[in-house]
Structures are given as structure tokens and as C-alpha cells.
Amino acid sequence: MKRSLAILLTLMLVVGLFAGCTPKQEPAAETGSAPAESKPVEKRVMRIGIGLNEDHPQFKGLEKFKEELNSRVDTIDVQLFANSALGDDRAMMEGLQLGTQEGTCPSTAPIGNFVEEFKVFDFPYLFPNEAAADKILDGEIGQELLDSLSAKGIKGLVYWENGFRQLTNRQVEVKTPEDMKGLKVRTMENPIHLAAFRAFGANPTPMAFGELFTALQQKTVDGQENPIATIYYNKFYEVQGYTTLTNHLYSPFVFMISQKFWDESTPEEQEAIMEAAKIARDHERQLNREANETLSKELEANGMKVVELTPEALQAFQTKAQAIYGEFAQGKIAEYLDRVQKELAK
Ligand code: KDG
Numbered sequence: 001m002k003r004s005l006a007i008l009l010t011l012m013l014v015v016g017l018f019a020g021c022t023p024k025q026e027p028a029a030e031t032g033s034a035p036a037e038s039k040p041v042e043k044r045v046m047r048i049g050i051g052l053n054e055d056h057p058q059f060k061g062l063e064k065f066k067e068e069l070n071s072r073v074d075t076i077d078v079q080l081f082a083n084s085a086l087g088d089d090r091a092m093m094e095g096l097q098l099g100t101q102e103g104t105c106p107s108t109a110p111i112g113n114f115v116e117e118f119k120v121f122d123f124p125y126l127f128p129n130e131a132a133a134d135k136i137l138d139g140e141i142g143q144e145l146l147d148s149l150s151a152k153g154i155k156g157l158v159y160w161e162n163g164f165r166q167l168t169n170r171q172v173e174v175k176t177p178e179d180m181k182g183l184k185v186r187t188m189e190n191p192i193h194l195a196a197f198r199a200f201g202a203n204p205t206p207m208a209f210g211e212l213f214t215a216l217q218q219k220t221v222d223g224q225e226n227p228i229a230t231i232y233y234n235k236f237y238e239v240q241g242y243t244t245l246t247n248h249l250y251s252p253f254v255f256m257i258s259q260k261f262w263d264e265s266t267p268e269e270q271e272a273i274m275e276a277a278k279i280a281r282d283h284e285r286q287l288n289r290e291a292n293e294t295l296s297k298e299l300e301a302n303g304m305k306v307v308e309l310t311p312e313a314l315q316a317f318q319t320k321a322q323a324i325y326g327e328f329a330q331g332k333i334a335e336y337l338d339r340v341q342k343e344l345a346k
Contacts, residue, residue, distance in 0.1 A: 043077040046261065048103035049086030049095070051209040055233040056082075057291055058105060058253065061160055061284025065255075068276035073269050084210030090189060096258040097153040103257040107162050109188035111254060115148050119328065120336035122192040124321035127250035128344070130161070130289065136340055137252055145336075146254065155262035157277040161285045162251035163292050168231055168240040169223030170216070173305060175244070176313045177201050177320055186212055186224040192328050196248065197225075199320045216240060227251065228299070229291035237302040244307040245296075246317055255281065 048065075052058045059082050066078040086092055089106035093114060096104060112119035120126075127133040136142055137159040146156030172179055180201045187193040189206040197204035202223075207215060215221050216239040223240065230236075231243060255277055265273065296306050309317070329337050 041074055043075055044261070044264070045077045045079060046102040046257065047079045047081065047086065048105070048257075049081040049084070049092050049101055050105050051084045051089060052082060052230060053233060054082045057229055057284050057287035058160065058162075060287055061255075061280045062105070064283045065276050065280035068279045069272055072272035072276065075266075075269060076273075084208070088208035088210055090208075093154065093256075096256065099258060099260060101258075102261045103255075105160060105253045105255045107188060108252050108254060109190040109193060111149075112190060112192075114152050114154070115145070117148060117332045117336050118145055119190070119192055119333050120145075120340055121252055122190050122249070123325060123328070123337065124192075124196045124248045125318045126337075126340065126344075130163075130250070130285075132344055133161075133250050133252065134285075136343055139343070141336065141339055141343065149254075149256065150259055153259045154256050155259045157255045157257065157274065158281045160253040160255050160281050161288045162253050163227035163229065163288055164247045165225045165227055165249045165251050166231065167223060167225045167244045167246045167248070168236055168242060168304075169244075170219070170239065170241050171222060173242050173244075173307060174246075175307055175309070177316050184220075184222045186215060186221045192324070193249070195324045195327065196321055199324050200317065201320075213239065225249075227288075227292055228295045229288055232291070232295040232298055237299050237304045240304065242305050242307060243296070243299055245309060247314075248317060248321065 048062055050058055050062065059080070062080050066080065069076060069078060086095060086101050086104075089104070089110040090113060092101060092104035093106060093110065095101040108118050108121040112122060127136070142159055146158075149156040167174060167180075167185070169183055169185070172183060174180055174183075177200045180197075183202045185197050185202045185204050186207045187197055187204045189208075194204045194206060205221060207221070212221075212224055213234060213236070216224060216236065224236070225246070225248070226234075226236075228243070231240075257273070262270065262273070300306055325337075
């Protein structure tokens with residue numbers, strides 16, 4: 001009797017113990033299905049690479065993107081790579097197509113090698129100011145072009161800003177196109193840029209951004225052209241003597257990810273990616289505009305001479321630029337150019 005009472009008490013104790021250890025379960029859904037097991041969240045990696053360095057507003061924009069995305073979803077692990085660590089603009093776009101990386105933010109210049117119509121943004125002196133550029137890029141024309149990337153395996157999210165490009169060189173105080181005669185200038189890999197610099201009188205050569213500083217240092221090229229923020233943050237003043245404020249081209253960035261990554265994202269993730277990309281765009285544009293406005297003085301403080309063009313000299317550059325429009329405004333590019341110019345004229 002005593003023994004069976006002991007067994008009974010032990011059994012009650014064991015059952016009681018187990019009941020205490022079992023995690024509380026939510027009541028099963030009304031459909032009667034089993035309660036969902038809590039699995040650790042599996043994160044997908046989103047590797048984003050750029051050519052510029054960590055000090056540049058572009059990288060700050062990517063950090064903002066990461067922060068905003070993380071605050072919305074916890075399923076994406078954003079990893080950032082600066083300084084062409086994943087390759088140059090063109091190689092990184094190919095990386096999106098091949099699936100070796102998920103995101104990048106190139107200038108529009110190399111994008112024309114993937115989708116011809118993008119070359120509409122490469123005509124010098126097209127946009128008069130940033131506000132006009134924002135209107136076109138964030139409007140219908142900009143969106144159509146972003147959408148055209150999907151056929152190439154790329155999801156164009158939004159436009160960020162590289163900005164108005166300026167000429168730098170080692171040895172000549174360039175005040176007019178005549179001063180550029182024979183100057184060996186690195187440009188991005190784009191036929192319209194090359195033609196524009198030939199029209200200005202220079203001897204242009206395309207080169208990946210990652211090779212540029214060394215090429216300037218070793219005098220393989222005499223000069224290059226980029227917005228003030230890049231000239232400053234990449235310390236081109238260490239190897240260049242002059243900046244001429246030519247403002248010859250407004251250069252947009254396109255923040256893009258692989259179409260595959262986008263398609264594999266849930267609607268909630270897609271919404272979060274778009275929201276974060278837009279917040280980061282506004283942040284990046286603001287930082288970049290501040291940098292482009294204020295850093296000329298810093299270039300001078302670092303020993304560079306910054307040259308402002310007279311209205312006549314600016315006109316001379318614009319006239320030479322205009323002369324190449326006809327050669328490149330063909331087919332679809334011409335259609336887009338016409339639409340952009342009409343929109344700008346409004
Ligand atoms: O991260 C962007 C850079 O890779 C590149 O687009 C910068 O304007 C640029 C250039 O001159 O190559």
C-alpha cells in the first residue's frame with residue numbers, strides 16, 4: 001500500500017514537473033492548425049559595393065539605408081563595401097546580374113552600356129541645376145528608365161546624387177577651352193563624355209575610378225573630372241594643382257539591387273527596401289549638396305587653385321558641348337532627350 005502510494009506521488013511529481021517546464025503555447029488558431037514553431041530568423045545577405053570611400057556622402061547614404069532598412073525588417077543583413085572593393089561600376093553591375101553581389105550605386109555613365117537610353121543623362125550642360133534634375137529623375141522619365149533595367153536583371157530603386165562635375169588637372173590654370181589643349185583627362189567609360197572632352201580640346205581617356213588616384217599620382221593622366229565632394233574626399237588635391245568650376249555635367253547615381261534579390265523579397269521587404277532607399281536618397285542628396293557648396297574652400301586650404309569661369313568662358317564650353325549633341329542624339333536616346341528638354345523648358 002505504502003509502495004503504491006509512493007509510486008503515485010512520484011508519478012504526480014514527474015507530470016507536474018514536465019507541465020512546469022513546457023513552454024506556454026498560444027491557443028491553436030480557430031482553424032485547428034498546429035501552433036507555429038518559433039524559428040531563428042534567417043537573414044539574407046545584401047552586399048552593396050561602391051567606388052567612393054567611407055567619407056563620401058554616398059557611403060553615408062548607404063549607412064542610412066542600412067539603418068532604415070534594419071528598423072523595418074530584420075531579415076536582411078546589409079553589408080557595405082567602399083573603395084571599389086567589389087570592383088568598378090561596370091563590374092559591380094555585372095555582379096548584380098551574376099548574383100555575386102546584391103547592390104551598387106553607379107553613376108549613370110556606365111549604365112548606358114547596359115541600357116542605351118540611359119545615355120540621355122550624359123549630355124553635357126543638360127541640367128541647369130539640381131532642382132531641375134530632381135524633377136526629371138524623380139518623375140515619369142526617371143522612373144521609366146529605372147524600370148528598363150529589369151530586363152537586364154537589375155532593379156533600379158531610386159536616383160541619388162553624384163553632382164555637377166568639375167575639371168581638375170596638375171599643371172594648367174584652365175580658364176577657357178583653349179587652355180585644355182592636349183590635356184590628358186580621365187573620363188568615365190562613356191562615349192558622350194569622351195566626345196565632349198575631345199570637343200573641349202582635351203585628350204580624354206576612359207579609366208575605372210579605382211585606378212584614378214594612382215594614375216594622377218604617376219602622371220599617366222594630367223587631370224580628371226568629378227564633383228567637388230569626390231575631389232575633396234578622395235584627396236585629389238594631393239596630386240592636382242587646379243580645379244576649374246566647369247559644371248559641365250550633372251551626374252546622377254542610380255541605387256540598384258539585383259532583380260533576383262528583389263523578386264525573392266516579400267512584399268513587406270520590398271516596401272521596406274523602397275522606403276529606406278528614398279530616405280537614404282534625401283539624406284545623401286542633402287549631404288552631397290552641402291559638401292559641394294562648402295568644400296571648394298577646403299580644396300584651396302589644401303593648396304589647390306579653384307578657378308571660376310567667366311560667363312564668356314562658360315558660354316564657350318557650352319557651345320563646344322552643344323556641337324556633339326547631334327552625333328549622339330539618335331533613336332531612343334533622341335526621343336528621351338527631346339522629352340527631357342521639353343520638360344525642362346516648362
Ligand atoms: O561609387 C561611385 C563611383 O564608383 C563612381 O561612379 C564615381 O563619378 C565617379 C567616377 O568618376 O568614376
